[in-house]
Amino acid sequence: MDLESNKKTQRSTKQGERTKQKILDATIRIASTEGHRAATVARITQETGVSPSSIYWYFKDKQALVAAAMEHSYRERRTFVPSWKLNRGQGPRVERLRANLARGGNTDIRTAFWRMGVTVAVEASPEVVSLRERFQEMRNHSYQRLYAWWADELLLSPLQGQQREQRVKLLTDLTMALLDGRYISSAIGTQITERVTAMFANGLDALAEAGEIPALGWDVTKFEVSNPNAPTSSREVLLHAATTVMARHGFHASTISRICKEAKLPPSSLYWKFKDKDALLASVVEAGNDDYAKFRELTAQRGPSLSVEDMTHALADHFYHLEMNPGSTRIGILLALQDGQTGAEGRSEYSKIRAESAAVLSQAITVQCPAGVTDPTLVKDLARLTMVVSDGLFVGSQLGENQGKLHLLAPEIIYVLTNAVHIESGVA
The missing domain is CATH 1.10.10.60 (Homeodomain-like)
Structure with missing residues (x-):
């Protein structure tokens, strides 16, 4: 040539x-x-x-x-977010954990893969299987780095054999949940403060040092969870159809025609009940998102006598509800991750529900704070942290991680949250 x-x-x-x-x-x-x-x-x-x-x-x-x-x-993101280095013994672990968790919180174009990946993770559609699998591969790279870090940190732990391996996996799962949940929160427009991340690091560090955590003390088959009955009215039929279609096809492809075909009703029935598709999906979010109902119920019943066991059971109820009825949570997240003009009403409804859930959690958590805590933002931060971890675990479950077992993690999560508030407040 x-x-x-x-x-x-x-x-x-x-x-x-x-x-x-x-x-x-x-x-x-x-x-x-x-x-x-x-x-x-x-x-x-x-x-x-x-x-x-x-x-x-x-x-x-x-x-x-x-x-x-x-x-x-x-690949763009990997060029500017440093990996977690194995640096056991270089200062207190909790400080190194805080520093690692603080990295990579941007939501610019370089983290677009995460938004795209979370979207395909929560869609229940066979059309996106290949994309979901590709996202899992990318996410697994991060998971393996976190696992290696925690395995190195617990190398000298009193826990041995299978018990240590289980603790390493638990710590990795919860760390990954924070990263996933924090991204969802940031994408929605609610930035997680450094203090919230630091509180979580406190709780994880305490869990790393803990002995055996008592298992959940109740039979899940006897636990009451709100399972939806078959829809009866045309409004309920349309809400159910919209939930099914959006999970199957995503927001933009969930047309009025598809929803009405799924509902076996004419479009006129939909417009008689809802002004447009946005209003319909906002109603879906409103109807299905009461995942923290058990916290509200327990607080109303027992007030200041709410115990750690009560909190554990309430959190297990929340997770079990998510596992049994994931549709509305999927739609809320899918709507929240869209930036376009369409879906604005649904996003607004989802944001309102999240604010209400945070208030319910704050009220329940207040009675668990140690005596002497005077910082009014501490409880709010802990409630926000609970929601972030819940969001992250939900995304992981949609990818097959801890599927059907989220409620079993309630004791460990409550342990993390309890130690997070005690250490941050400085009150024993």
Whole structure:
């Protein structure tokens, strides 16, 4: 090849890389703000000016394109977020844990893969299996780094054998839950403060040093959980249909036509009950999101006599409710992760419900705070931390982690939260 031909080849290669980069950037921008289903080839062509044939030259289909965009965003993030280093013995563990947890909290385009991944994680659709699996692979890289860190930290622990391995896995699961839940909270618009992260580090550090935590002391088969009855009225039928369709197809593809077909009702029935799709989905969120009801019930019944056992059972109820009825929580998260104009009413309703849940948790947690605590924000921070960890564990369960077993984690989580408040308050 002569010099001129070589230069032309290099220019063509560079131009091709720039075109590919433009396609990926547009895909990331659309998918991370409006959902991966909005990142159609037609939309990307409109955004970039790149023809559909050129897009298909680089990517065989839309799934491959979104997967490549997710991978690109993940690699971008890894360049600026340091890995957790094995540095046991270099200062107090809790300080190193706090520093590690403080890293990588940005929600800019470089963390778009996380938003895209969480979206496909909470969708219950066979259409996104390949994307969900790809996100799991990326997420597992982070999980393995966390696991290695905790395994090194507990190398000299009095716990031995299987008991130590179980504790390492538990600490890793809870750490991952904070990272997942914190991202959801940030994407929604509620930034988690350094203090909340530090409180969690306090609780995890205490759990790492703890002996055996007593198991949950009740039979789940006898525990009352609100399972929805079969819908009867046309309004309930439409709410149930919307929950099913959105979980199956995502927000943007959940059309009025699909919802009415699922409900076996004409569109006129929907418009008689709801002004539009946004109002319908807002009603779905409102109808199904009362996951912290047991905390409200116990606080009303027992007031200041609420015990640690009561709190543990209430948290188990919350997790069991999520496991048995995940639909409305999925929709709330899916709506919250969208930045477009559509879905604004549902996002607003979800934000309102989260605020109400935080107030319910704060009231329940108040009676658990040690005597002498005077900081009014401490309880609110602990309630927020509880919700963040719950969100993260829910995402993990949708990916198959601790599936059907979240309620069994209640004693350990209450142990973490109790030690977080005691250590932060400085009151024994």
